[in-house]
Amino acid sequence: MTIVDKPATDGTAAAGRPAPQGRKPRGEIGVANLFSHGFLLFWGALTVLPLLWMFLSSFKSDGEILSDPWGVPGALRFENWARAWTEAHIGQYFLNSAIVVTGSLTLTMLMGATAAYVFARYEFPGRQVFYYLFVGGMMFPVFLALVPLFFVVRNAGLFGTWTGLMLVYAAYSLPFTVFFLTAFFRTLPTAVAEAALIDGCGHFRLFFRVMLPMARPGLISIAIFNFLSHWNQFILPQVLMQGDDSKWVLAQGLAALAVSQGYQGDYSGLFAGLTIATLPVLAVYVAFQRQIQAGLTAGQLK
Amino acid sequence: MKHGKYPLIVTFLVPPLLLYGIFVISPYLQAFQISTTDWLGYSAEANPVGLANFERLLDDERVWNALKNNAWLLAVVPVVTIALGLFFASMLAMGGRKGRAGVTGVRGTSFYRMVYFFPQVLSVVIIALLWREVYHPNSGLLNGALGALGLPTPTWLGDPRTAFWCVLAVMIWSNVGFYVVLFGAAMSAIPRDIYEAVMLDGASRWTTLRKVTIPLLWDTVQVAWIYLAIAALDGFILIQQMTNGGPNFSSDVIGLRMYETAFGSENRFGYASAIGVVLFFLTLSVAVLALRAARRDRIEFS
Numbered sequence: 001m002t003i004v005d006k007p008a009t010d011g012t013a014a015a016g017r018p019a020p021q022g023r024k025p026r027g028e029i030g031v032a033n034l035f036s037h038g039f040l041l042f043w044g045a046l047t048v049l050p051l052l053w054m055f056l057s058s059f060k061s062d063g064e065i066l067s068d069p070w071g072v073p074g075a076l077r078f079e080n081w082a083r084a085w086t087e088a089h090i091g092q093y094f095l096n097s098a099i100v101v102t103g104s105l106t107l108t109m110l111m112g113a114t115a116a117y118v119f120a121r122y123e124f125p126g127r128q129v130f131y132y133l134f135v136g137g138m139m140f141p142v143f144l145a146l147v148p149l150f151f152v153v154r155n156a157g158l159f160g161t162w163t164g165l166m167l168v169y170a171a172y173s174l175p176f177t178v179f180f181l182t183a184f185f186r187t188l189p190t191a192v193a194e195a196a197l198i199d200g201c202g203h204f205r206l207f208f209r210v211m212l213p214m215a216r217p218g219l220i221s222i223a224i225f226n227f228l229s230h231w232n233q234f235i236l237p238q239v240l241m242q243g244d245d246s247k248w249v250l251a252q253g254l255a256a257l258a259v260s261q262g263y264q265g266d267y268s269g270l271f272a273g274l275t276i277a278t279l280p281v282l283a284v285y286v287a288f289q290r291q292i293q294a295g296l297t298a299g300q301l302k
Numbered sequence: 303m304k305h306g307k308y309p310l311i312v313t314f315l316v317p318p319l320l321l322y323g324i325f326v327i328s329p330y331l332q333a334f335q336i337s338t339t340d341w342l343g344y345s346a347e348a349n350p351v352g353l354a355n356f357e358r359l360l361d362d363e364r365v366w367n368a369l370k371n372n373a374w375l376l377a378v379v380p381v382v383t384i385a386l387g388l389f390f391a392s393m394l395a396m397g398g399r400k401g402r403a404g405v406t407g408v409r410g411t412s413f414y415r416m417v418y419f420f421p422q423v424l425s426v427v428i429i430a431l432l433w434r435e436v437y438h439p440n441s442g443l444l445n446g447a448l449g450a451l452g453l454p455t456p457t458w459l460g461d462p463r464t465a466f467w468c469v470l471a472v473m474i475w476s477n478v479g480f481y482v483v484l485f486g487a488a489m490s491a492i493p494r495d496i497y498e499a500v501m502l503d504g505a506s507r508w509t510t511l512r513k514v515t516i517p518l519l520w521d522t523v524q525v526a527w528i529y530l531a532i533a534a535l536d537g538f539i540l541i542q543q544m545t546n547g548g549p550n551f552s553s554d555v556i557g558l559r560m561y562e563t564a565f566g567s568e569n570r571f572g573y574a575s576a577i578g579v580v581l582f583f584l585t586l587s588v589a590v591l592a593l594r595a596a597r598r599d600r601i602e603f604s
Binding site for chain 2 (some may be wrong): 036038039043044046047048049050051053054057065066067069070078089107111112115116117118123124130133134137139140141143144145146147148149150151152155156167168171172173175178202203207211228231232234235249250254255258267270273274277278281284285286289292293294296297
């Protein structure tokens, strides 16, 4: 892996730490460091090992996988990847997921930001009621809604369509998005908005030209959060996208691959499929780890 | 300045409200209504049966069996995950050199955090399928190691005595990293002079963690508790993909029970909705209980 360790730029930890390195009684260092590094390395290995094993196994032949789980692949068999990509349609599902998430994320951000802005900045009758109606949705298990949702979507003619998935993903992301962004819009200074209004700026222009750009950090955090939750969504597509397997999303495709692997004994194909699904997500995560960690944890710290 | 705000409020609020009302609020409300009917299958009519579904629930051994497993998840997963999360977070934050200037983090903190966080960005389906292979009796990573050491190689997911606990372990594995980062972020917000004062007073590392760090983190721990408790009442994807509730229902959970009742071999929508309603009240009471149990005096620092 090509990850550079840079504690100085670690946003979560760097907050004004005076870095008290310098003069140290060296005797105490060894034991404590060995102790903590031992545990930390252990958990690190426990996290990485299964993933590394999955990666290596994606190059093995089925014979190698069955006979020696800890062995190293004899050759880089990219044909496993090719088989998973085309025969198991992982490539198709990847594209499908990308289409659905692009739509659902755009919808979520647009609707979440507009609703949150209104809740945060405007006084109107029923504001509290509507706000708690939205935010209350965070408490409900999605299971409760599953059966009726299936019929709502079917009656709307959206069963088995990407549009249906996009709308449902967005609807179920609204509670947390509205909650998070309302809190964020409230932290923005009011003076800028007042000045803009006095200068004759309309309410709509004020939102798109002034408030949205100011809210960028919050928007990025919640967008990352929603992107991952939409990309990894499984229960909703499994209920709302049954049947036509050419429209499935990635998580469904992987589950189906695992089932067919069970019948055919195509272990290497399964590992290749899992690796193909994992690598892009991990690559994006490693590239933006600071923002992603902050984005995913910020919501809970509020 | 007030003039002309209503066009904006209406345009910004009505689309999200419609989306949310149609796909979230109305299904939740319908679920309560459906739970009092005997609705079977896709076209059959639904007759009101009052609370008969709930009475039947009381005698349903499968449901009780599933609830028992959720109770185990609830008893084990939050405690162990939070303990491990706090342990590793504090190792990272202050496991390093202990000098006159106070405590510092170990080297490579952000690297550890990055690695620990991996499972959080992966789809639960990928985690489930990967671990199913890790636990594979013949070709799995786990038995490969045990076999090489000459130890017995259990069938793990194939054995009703161990299957559930294997899934439980994966649930903990996939959550710990997130809480390490969450607690780590909260710890870095604690002013360093507090630690310096404690160090000067000669407190040990363990005392510092117990008497200073954890009380100051209590709000975050409480949030973690609620999230993990709600997650423990779910567990659907991991169970469905790893064991499908088996062998012989030994690893069944309430979410899977509901899914199978509604979308499995038969479509008992009324009964499934009744299970959903029970799950709803369970989630609600667990969240409230977690809030109550974790309530302590809040410690403020600026």
